[in-house]
Ligand SMILES: Nc1ncnc2c1ncn2[C@@H]1O[C@H](COP(=O)(O)OP(=O)(O)OP(=O)(O)O)[C@@H](O)[C@H]1O
């Protein structure tokens with residue numbers, strides 16, 4: 001499903017070069033739930049932008065669903081982002097004065113899917129991200145942090161993406177709410193979604209079945225999470 005071969009990313013700002021990734025290789029199979037953990041500045045978001053086809057590596061190859069992403073045209077790239085990838089970011093990026101349902105339908109705006117079907121899909125996605133139906137007509141500024149994050153997850157699900165990428169989805173949440181959101185991700189995993197989740201918190205990483213540790217732009221460890229058990233954490 002995902003294959004990275006020797007990814008290198010060098011940022012250039014004037015005379016200053018920063019090598020954010022120094023040769024990163026791994027594979028992720030369909031249906032896996034992987035967390036990528038590492039300290040601030042280790043290259044996590046850089047990697048995520050490459051995985052999400054938002055940026056290209058300086059060298060190395062990245063295959064998503066059999067396509068080498070750096071060989072795609074701009075049109076093919078945006079098509080790929082629209083149809084194959086669901087993003088959940090730390091900053092929620094919801095429209096504050098639109099209802100929950102409208103926010104979730106947003107990615108379908110420029111499609112020819114009929115309104116009725118858009119709404120049906122949004123309801124389904126919200127159900128799958130465990131948001132209570134009583135909140136569907138709230139504006140997003142009338143929700144708690146955890147509820148907002150579940151709306152963001154639903155929005156990422158609306159295209160039924162092959163892969164869900166989440167960059168610090170619990171970064172702005174208190175501990176209890178973080179765990180609730182992580183349980184929503186575990187639910188999605190159980191339904192067969194492929195999930196790659198970035199965090200710098202070991203406790204959050206433990207929700208995944210596999211943990212890749214990044215440090216200074218290289219993979220330090222890539223291990224099966226022996227503590228993984230669906231629904232093991234309920235605090
Ligand atoms: N656009 C950019 N231009 C120059 N340097 C950058 C750019 N983006 C990131 N970097 C540098 O690349 C390195 C990796 O950054 P990255 O954002 O991938 O880290 P991260 O692991 O996501 O950190 P955090 O946990 O703080 O979000 C850092 O040294 C950062 O300063």
Ligand SMILES: [Mg+2]
Nearest residue numbers: 044045046167
């Ligand atoms: Mg980051």
